Amino acid sequence: MESVIQEKGNLSIHTENIFPIIKKFLYSDHEIFLRELVSNAVDASQKIKKLASYGEYNGELGDLKVVVKLDKDAKTITISDNGIGMTAEEIKKYINQIAFSGATEFVEQYKDKGEGDKGIIGHFGLGFYSAYMVAENVEIITKSYKEGAEAVRWECDGSTEFEISPIEKAERGTDIILHIAADSEEFLDEHRLRGILEKYGKFLPIEIEFEDKVINNPSPIWTKSPADLTDEDYLAFYKELYPFGEDPLFWIHLNVDYPFNLTGVLYFPKLRNDFQGQREKIQLYSRQVFITDEVKDIVPDFLQLLHGVIDSPDIPLNVSRSYLQADGNVKKINGYITRKVADKLLEIFKNDREGFEKKFDDIGLFVKYGIISDDKFYDKAKDFCLLKNTEGKFFTFEEYREHIKENQTDKNDSLVWLYTTDEKKQDAFIQSAKKRSYDVLVMNTVIDSHFINALEQKLEKISVKRVDADTLDKLVEKEVKLESILSSDDQEKVKKVFEGVSESKTAHITVEAMPVDELPVVITFPEFMRRMTDMQASSGQRSMFGDMPLMYTVSLNSNHPLIGKIAGSDSEDDQKALAKQLYDLALLSQGLLSGNDLTRFIQRTVSTL
Numbered sequence: 001m002e003s004v005i006q007e008k009g010n011l012s013i014h015t016e017n018i019f020p021i022i023k024k025f026l027y028s029d030h031e032i033f034l035r036e037l038v039s040n041a042v043d044a045s046q047k048i049k050k051l052a053s054y055g056e057y058n059g060e061l062g063d064l065k066v067v068v069k070l071d072k073d074a075k076t077i078t079i080s081d082n083g084i085g086m087t088a089e090e091i092k093k094y095i096n097q098i099a100f101s102g103a104t105e106f107v108e109q110y111k112d113k114g115e116g117d118k119g120i121i122g123h124f125g126l127g128f129y130s131a132y133m134v135a136e137n138v139e140i141i142t143k144s145y146k147e148g149a150e151a152v153r154w155e156c157d158g159s160t161e162f163e164i165s166p167i168e169k170a171e172r173g174t175d176i177i178l179h180i181a182a183d184s185e186e187f188l189d190e191h192r193l194r195g196i197l198e199k200y201g202k203f204l205p206i207e208i209e210f211e212d213k214v215i216n217n218p219s220p221i222w223t224k225s226p227a228d229l230t231d232e233d234y235l236a237f238y239k240e241l242y243p244f245g246e247d248p249l250f251w252i253h254l255n256v257d258y259p260f261n262l263t264g265v266l267y268f269p270k271l272r273n274d275f276q277g278q279r280e281k282i283q284l285y286s287r288q289v290f291i292t293d294e295v296k297d298i299v300p301d302f303l304q305l306l307h308g309v310i311d312s313p314d315i316p317l318n319v320s321r322s323y324l325q326a327d328g329n330v331k332k333i334n335g336y337i338t339r340k341v342a343d344k345l346l347e348i349f350k351n352d353r354e355g356f357e358k359k360f361d362d363i364g365l366f367v368k369y370g371i372i373s374d375d376k377f378y379d380k381a382k383d384f385c386l387l388k389n390t391e392g393k394f395f396t397f398e399e400y401r402e403h404i405k406e407n408q409t410d411k412n413d414s415l416v417w418l419y420t421t422d423e424k425k426q427d428a429f430i431q432s433a434k435k436r437s438y439d440v441l442v443m444n445t446v447i448d449s450h451f452i453n454a455l456e457q458k459l460e461k462i463s464v465k466r467v468d469a470d471t472l473d474k475l476v477e478k479e480v481k482l483e484s485i486l487s488s489d490d491q492e493k494v495k496k497v498f499e500g501v502s503e504s505k506t507a508h509i510t511v512e513a514m515p516v517d518e519l520p521v522v523i524t525f526p527e528f529m530r531r532m533t534d535m536q537a538s539s540g541q542r543s544m545f546g547d548m549p550l551m552y553t554v555s556l557n558s559n560h561p562l563i564g565k566i567a568g569s570d571s572e573d574d575q576k577a578l579a580k581q582l583y584d585l586a587l588l589s590q591g592l593l594s595g596n597d598l599t600r601f602i603q604r605t606v607s608t609l
């Protein structure tokens with residue numbers, strides 16, 4: 001079949017259908033109406049200011065402010081400003097034409113004045129109609145700044161008919177009077193209203209007055225130049241954002257105008273080890289209007305734990321999350337924030353190494369999380385990320401390589417990093433490592449097992465092992481092995497004795513030639529198995545090995561005199577008694593001896609004294 005275009009034309013909208021749509025679907029949150037109307041009033045005030053500065057208005061500016069009034073009896077909310085006002089013609093143009101933005105037109109008209117759209121909030125030409133989400137009837141009473149302008153009254157009850165008539169109004173500016181609908185009377189509550197005003201308008205650039213009190217700070221610090229600000233200013237602003245927060249460690253002032261606009265201040269908080277219960281969040285603003293504190297797609301994941309404010313008119317609002325993730329500006333913003341944070345950390349590291357080390361217990365979490373999750377961040381962080389050893393000394397990756405190179409390079413030319421997750425519990429192993437002049441790192445935060453995995457992949461020729469994962473000879477395998485004093489027959493004999501003594505089916509018994517001054521029997525857990533358990537624990541999962549009997553290795557030191565004694569003894573009873581005692585001692589040092597076994601061990605020990 002042949003297809004033919006038969007007709008072309010314009011789609012039409014039945015305007016009587018538009019109000020119910022606006023009312024239901026414009027914004028999911030009805031409280032937004034106040035944000036929109038107050039923003040319009042702020043815009044009207046900003047415009048008159050601008051006109052005055054361009055020399056297009058020569059009258060008195062007066063005290064520019066927005067006043068919000070509640071009248072419970074009349075069931076009205078009134079938003080008043082002494083801004084630019086509107087003539088009857090302008091009402092017809094800006095209000096009657098839905099989705100025609102006077103704000104955009106104003107910006108267009110004055111774009112060559114150099115300031116661009118700075119300070120003007122409106123954009124889509126839809127904000128005003130959000131009034132109908134809560135009002136059954138809206139009045140506008142307005143008088144333009146223009147000389148000889150007549151005040152006008154506009155009214156519309158949510159049908160498609162409106163009324164315009166002349167009215168008396170002494171001062172320049174606009175009153176928007178909302179007659180609240182029966183299903184929205186919750187908004188006729190002063191606490192509710194103040195709450196909404198403070199949420200969205202806390203940092204609007206024109207004073208907002210509610211019940212004779214100014215509710216906002218019109219010039220928050222992110223709108224100022226860092227050069228004009230002191231540490232006290234930043235700390236005071238932090239308190240303003242989070243009245244109950246503990247002082248932050250430091251902060252970063254963000255300020256870009258190309259290729260996107262973004263300002264803000266990000267604070268590094270002191271983190272508790274469990275970053276679950278974190279209440280404070282980064283707040284997102286657009287031209288000083290609060291938008292949301294869900295910044296998931298705008299701020300990289302690993303920086304979600306920062307606090308503070310980001311203000312960008314270039315983040316598309318009212319769009320779906322998947323759209324936001326794909327947005328070019330949002331991606332650039334993400335990259336910019338990551339870079340700024342990395343640069344700031346590098347700067348502190350370079351200028352104040354000591355201070356940086358002191359803060360590292362807190363910022364280490366960010367840095368490690370960033371290294372795990374963001375390759376660009378890793379590229380910078382690899383130069384300032386610190387490792388801490390059991391002596392409390394800090395090293396960068398490069399410094400650490402130098403520090404352990406001599407002792408802890410194995411026969412494959414790989415560097416072996418040893419670490420402990422619990423200095424007290426693993427003390428016996430740490431001490432043995434130190435005897436060989438090995439260094440042991442402390443890795444005891446929730447994120448460390450993931451961090452270690454990431455590093456093994458990123459850094460070349462290193463392997464990372466927990467200090468009790470194996471005997472030291474196996475952890476750092478060297479070309480030259482110690483000679484065994486025991487003959488291989490004796491080694492077999494001793495092994496048999498211990499197998500007879502061991503009650504565990506999951507214990508694997510081996511004989512190794514270790515230095516004489518190391519322990520006679522050492523019990524260890526394989527690194528891979530233990531690390532899986534650690535990672536699962538940190539992600540809150542149940543351990544995969546939770547129900548399985550613990551697998552472990554029992555290494556007998558063939559050079560230790562007590563092992564030699566067992567080999568040299570002819571009495572089976574003596575062999576067994578000594579082996580049992582040494583075996584239990586090793587279990588005890590790993591925390592594996594308890595209950596009756598422990599009691600019997602103590603009784604046996606005491607009886608030999």
Ligand code: ADP
Nearest residue numbers: 040044094101102103122123124125126127128
């Ligand atoms: P936008 O703010 O995105 O332009 P709105 O629907 O919020 O769209 O407002 C439409 C237009 O109506 C505004 O651009 C402005 O020209 C005019 N307007 C709204 N409220 C006021 C006010 N309080 N004073 C002066 N003009 C206003």
Ligand code: MG
Nearest residue numbers: 040122127128
């Ligand atoms: Mg608007």
